[in-house]
Amino acid sequence: MKAKFSANEQDVLSWIDNNKISIIKFLQELIRVPSVTPWFGPSEGDSRESDVQALIRNKLLDINADVDTWETNIEDLKQYKDNPGYYPDHIFEGRPNQVATIHGSGGGRSLLLTGHVDVVPAGAGWSNPPFDGEIINNEIVGRGAVDMKGGIAAMVMAVEAIKRSGFRLKGDILVATVVDEEAGGMGTLDLIAKGYRADGCILTEPTDMKLAPLCRGILWGKLTVFGRSGHIELPQGDWRNGGAVDAIALARVFLDHFDRLNADWRERKNHPYLPIPCQVHIAQFNGGEYPTAFANKVEIVFDAQYLPREKDDNGMGSKVKREIETFIETVSQTEEWLRNNPPEVEWLIDADCGETDVSDPIIQMAKENLEDHGLPEIIEGVCAHVDIGWFEAKNIPSFIIGAGDPRVAHQDNESIKVDDLIKLTKFLATFIARWSEIEPNGENE
Amino acid sequence: MKIREEHTKKILDWIDKNQEPIFSFLQELIQIPSVNPWFDPKPNESQEAEVQEAIAKKMKTLGATIETWEPDADKLREYKGRPGYYPDHQFNNRPNQLATLKGASKGRSILLTGHVDVVPAASGWTEKPFGGERKNGKIFGRGAVDMKGGIAAMVMAVESIRRSGIKLGGDVFVGTVVDEEAGGMGTLDMVAHGVRADACILTESTNMKIAPLCRGILWGKINIPGRSGHIELPQGDWRKGGAVDAIALARVFLDHFDRLNTDWRVRKTHPYLALPCQLYVAQINGGEYPTAFANNTEIVFNAQYLPEEKDEMGLGSKVKKEIEEFVHSVAQTEPWLVENPPKIEWLIDADCGETPVSHPFVQTMKESTKLVCGEPEIEGIGFHTDMGWFVNVGIPTVNYGPGTPRVAHQNDEFVTEEDLIDTTKAIALSIANWCGIVEEK
Numbered sequence: 001m002k003a004k005f006s007a008n009e010q011d012v013l014s015w016i017d018n019n020k021i022s023i024i025k026f027l028q029e030l031i032r033v034p035s036v037t038p039w040f041g042p043s044e045g046d047s048r049e050s051d052v053q054a055l056i057r058n059k060l061l062d063i064n065a066d067v068d069t070w071e072t073n074i075e076d077l078k079q080y081k082d083n084p085g086y087y088p089d090h091i092f093e094g095r096p097n098q099v100a101t102i103h104g105s106g107g108g109r110s111l112l113l114t115g116h117v118d119v120v121p122a123g124a125g126w127s128n129p130p131f132d133g134e135i136i137n138n139e140i141v142g143r144g145a146v147d148m149k150g151g152i153a154a155m156v157m158a159v160e161a162i163k164r165s166g167f168r169l170k171g172d173i174l175v176a177t178v179v180d181e182e183a184g185g186m187g188t189l190d191l192i193a194k195g196y197r198a199d200g201c202i203l204t205e206p207t208d209m210k211l212a213p214l215c216r217g218i219l220w221g222k223l224t225v226f227g228r229s230g231h232i233e234l235p236q237g238d239w240r241n242g243g244a245v246d247a248i249a250l251a252r253v254f255l256d257h258f259d260r261l262n263a264d265w266r267e268r269k270n271h272p273y274l275p276i277p278c279q280v281h282i283a284q285f286n287g288g289e290y291p292t293a294f295a296n297k298v299e300i301v302f303d304a305q306y307l308p309r310e311k312d313d314n315g316m317g318s319k320v321k322r323e324i325e326t327f328i329e330t331v332s333q334t335e336e337w338l339r340n341n342p343p344e345v346e347w348l349i350d351a352d353c354g355e356t357d358v359s360d361p362i363i364q365m366a367k368e369n370l371e372d373h374g375l376p377e378i379i380e381g382v383c384a385h386v387d388i389g390w391f392e393a394k395n396i397p398s399f400i401i402g403a404g405d406p407r408v409a410h411q412d413n414e415s416i417k418v419d420d421l422i423k424l425t426k427f428l429a430t431f432i433a434r435w436s437e438i439e440p441n442g443e444n445e
Numbered sequence: 446m447k448i449r450e451e452h453t454k455k456i457l458d459w460i461d462k463n464q465e466p467i468f469s470f471l472q473e474l475i476q477i478p479s480v481n482p483w484f485d486p487k488p489n490e491s492q493e494a495e496v497q498e499a500i501a502k503k504m505k506t507l508g509a510t511i512e513t514w515e516p517d518a519d520k521l522r523e524y525k526g527r528p529g530y531y532p533d534h535q536f537n538n539r540p541n542q543l544a545t546l547k548g549a550s551k552g553r554s555i556l557l558t559g560h561v562d563v564v565p566a567a568s569g570w571t572e573k574p575f576g577g578e579r580k581n582g583k584i585f586g587r588g589a590v591d592m593k594g595g596i597a598a599m600v601m602a603v604e605s606i607r608r609s610g611i612k613l614g615g616d617v618f619v620g621t622v623v624d625e626e627a628g629g630m631g632t633l634d635m636v637a638h639g640v641r642a643d644a645c646i647l648t649e650s651t652n653m654k655i656a657p658l659c660r661g662i663l664w665g666k667i668n669i670p671g672r673s674g675h676i677e678l679p680q681g682d683w684r685k686g687g688a689v690d691a692i693a694l695a696r697v698f699l700d701h702f703d704r705l706n707t708d709w710r711v712r713k714t715h716p717y718l719a720l721p722c723q724l725y726v727a728q729i730n731g732g733e734y735p736t737a738f739a740n741n742t743e744i745v746f747n748a749q750y751l752p753e754e755k756d757e758m759g760l761g762s763k764v765k766k767e768i769e770e771f772v773h774s775v776a777q778t779e780p781w782l783v784e785n786p787p788k789i790e791w792l793i794d795a796d797c798g799e800t801p802v803s804h805p806f807v808q809t810m811k812e813s814t815k816l817v818c819g820e821p822e823i824e825g826i827g828f829h830t831d832m833g834w835f836v837n838v839g840i841p842t843v844n845y846g847p848g849t850p851r852v853a854h855q856n857d858e859f860v861t862e863e864d865l866i867d868t869t870k871a872i873a874l875s876i877a878n879w880c881g882i883v884e885e886k
Contacts, residue, residue, distance in 0.1 A: 233828035288728030
């Protein structure tokens with residue numbers, strides 16, 4: 001019976017087994033540098049993306065990578081104004097992107113390993129400090145543990161494992177770490193605009209070690225429903241004669257109609273490699289000014305998802321935006337006040353998506369690699385947005401794989417199991433070894 | 446004790462000839478913003494003391510003696526558990542005030558009362574909220590009807606009697622208080638201070654109707670706990686760590702409140718009230734950011750109660766309990782809520798009161814008002830006024846004031862000049878008819 005792993009691969013896997021502590025420590029270091037996307041309005045001390053990049057840079061410089069660190073210049077990206085990830089009002093001062101290149105000896109396929117260094121805010125309700133990276137019951141706890149400092153730690157340590165085990169690769173390995181993913185993906189747009197390309201790409205967002213050849217596009221919208229305030233304890237009479245209109249009551253009408261839209265989407269917006277349908281989910285609801293008045297207006301922030309097949313010509317979600325806008329207009333037509341005072345939709349984010357066909361060699365190789373590691377060969381797309389769209393748009397076959405339960409992402413007490421982190425590091429190490437062809441240092445010289 | 450026709454004519458004539466000073470006094474009051482500090486206004490929009498000064502200045506010119514003092518929550522401690530007692534309310538530079546105009550000690554006394562604080566302007570005004578501008582027979586501004594209009598009318602009613610050269614039999618007290626819009630501690634303090642009279646007119650806006658009762662008001666906040674989780678991902682069973690959408694749960698309560706309101710609509714009515722008590726949702730805030738299910742949702746509601754529903758302390762604890770039990774029973778329908786029960790915080794319990802329509806003072810007001818604008822309607826006030834404490838200490842009290850209460854707390858609040866003048870007349874005649882006139886020898 002053929003051994004699952006070559007002798008070279010076995011050496012690399014042993015190095016990982018012998019250096020688990022360093023892998024854990026590196027992830028802890030990454031978590032301890034809070035790097036909340038500025039879009040969420042964090043305090044300055046909680047928003048240190050550049051310090052995360054510095055940790056990665058120092059690590060990879062040690063294994064002789066060439067590191068390119070630069071800040072996005074919005075002016076250079078103007079040509080992409082109708083494309084994914086372009087947000088002209090995002091500011092990148094002190095928020096660099098970075099590519100570390102480990103040059104191959106030649107003749108092999110290149111591989112881009114990529115991920116984002118920003119995280120969402122901690123939110124309320126943590127039982128342990130969100131930026132301490134404590135180990136509790138063999139899990140590393142902290143904001144970003146799975147989304148996605150765990151994935152970044154694993155890719156960096158997989159490359160280090162190969163180098164420290166005394167090997168090199170035929171193809172180039174690019175470790176590309178970007179900012180601003182949690183607010184739309186301008187970091188990845190910039191990476192592509194700067195011309196970075198490879199023969200294949202792995203994005204290590206958390207998938208619970210499922211092999212994900214696609215992700216979904218994400219729209220954030222804000223629906224403002226207008227009413228007219230009035231003393232809540234008094235007869236109001238007809239609004240046509242100056243009576244109040246309760247914006248909360250009107251907003252409930254939209255919520256009820258969204259239930260109906262979601263029932264329709266549940267049947268229509270499915271994908272064979274996705275576990276759930278696309279929905280319009282309400283994330284925030286804010287209305288009313290004080291307890292004695294009917295609400296003057298209500299703001300509803302929603303999150304709607306779209307499939308790669310729903311992308312428009314620019315690779316974005318304008319078709320789905322139009323569908324939602326039309327739906328809201330139709331609902332408004334049922335009510336005279338709303339016809340005269342139409343609600344407004346503001347689009348906050350359109351985060352794109354992408355898909356690589358499962359028959360592509362990179363998917364097949366990933367599947368075999370999973371099997372060799374004794375991991376379930378489950379193919380399942382990522383339900384959230386990840387920055388895969390641009391790579392696929394540039395014909396770089398790509399997939400997403402990462403450790404940890406994606407459900408704990410963006411949640412209180414986010415954590416990753418130490419075992420899962422090591423599994424991912426091993427998977428990546430052998431995949432790199434196969435895709436870009438591992439060889440002992442000095443061979444063919 | 447009805448006054449003679451010549452006196453009635455004198456008073457009405459004076460008011461007809463002095464409409465401009467009446468309008469400008471109201472404008473002056475509106476132009477001093479006096480937002481209740483409970484709403485966190487900017488300091489320069491919270492000048493209750495300056496409104497009191499303007500009233501004091503006016504009353505002094507009519508020969509009144511003025512007493513001005515700051516309520517002190519500590520000194521009101523004995524009223525713990527009673528209406529209007531809020532131990533955390535602060536009254537630095539927020540005085541109550543009593544202006545006393547002695548009569549000839551030969552008639553019944555009357556207290557004219559109102560509050561000088563207003564609610565915030567909020568967004569959406571087309572007029573300046575503190576401009577007091579006059580346009581097309583209307584005076585605009587926050588407080589125009591709630592209730593600087595009423596205060597202007599009662600002060601000017603007293604002036605009209607004085608300037609007509611009429612000497613009253615009984616004493617007239619003009620008591621102006623702070624803090625009504627956040628529960629009524631100003632009036633508690635006025636009563637605790639010992640202010641008493643044989644009758645009381647509270648000049649909240651009643652649309653020229655005679656209102657011998659008001660409703661009690663409860664403000665409550667329900668916090669509905671959920672559990673956040675990535676909104677774009679499969680969440681699975683909450684028992685295994687899945688998310689619980691606090692906005693979806695809040696909608697369950699809103700639907701159940703619709704049902705409660707249907708019940709209240711037939712149960713909580715009063716022959717002198719235009720509408721039933723309801724539990725209205727005024728504010729909803731839920732959710733933290735667009736990618737997560739809401740961790741919790743807060744619902745602020747406003748529920749009204751009838752004088753007949755008051756508890757032995759004069760407050761709304763019975764209705765609070767009714768709402769708490771309802772919320773609890775809804776929570777019992779959902780396993781997550783059984784384990785993570787919603788919490789209710791009570792923000793305000795503003796009391797109410799009722800004077801029987803058959804009381805002589807209500808009849809005096811009816812007859813006086815009839816002389817100005819025909820047979821008046823009798824209809825209770827849907828909101829809280831500070832009448833509860835006056836009724837509690839045995840003072841027959843009626844709410845009567847200018848303007849449409851519907852525009853209170855609303856954008857572009859206004860009172861018509863006509864209403865203001867008619868109310869001033871009706872109040873003046875009510876005072877004269879109640880207190881009596883000392884005929885000059």
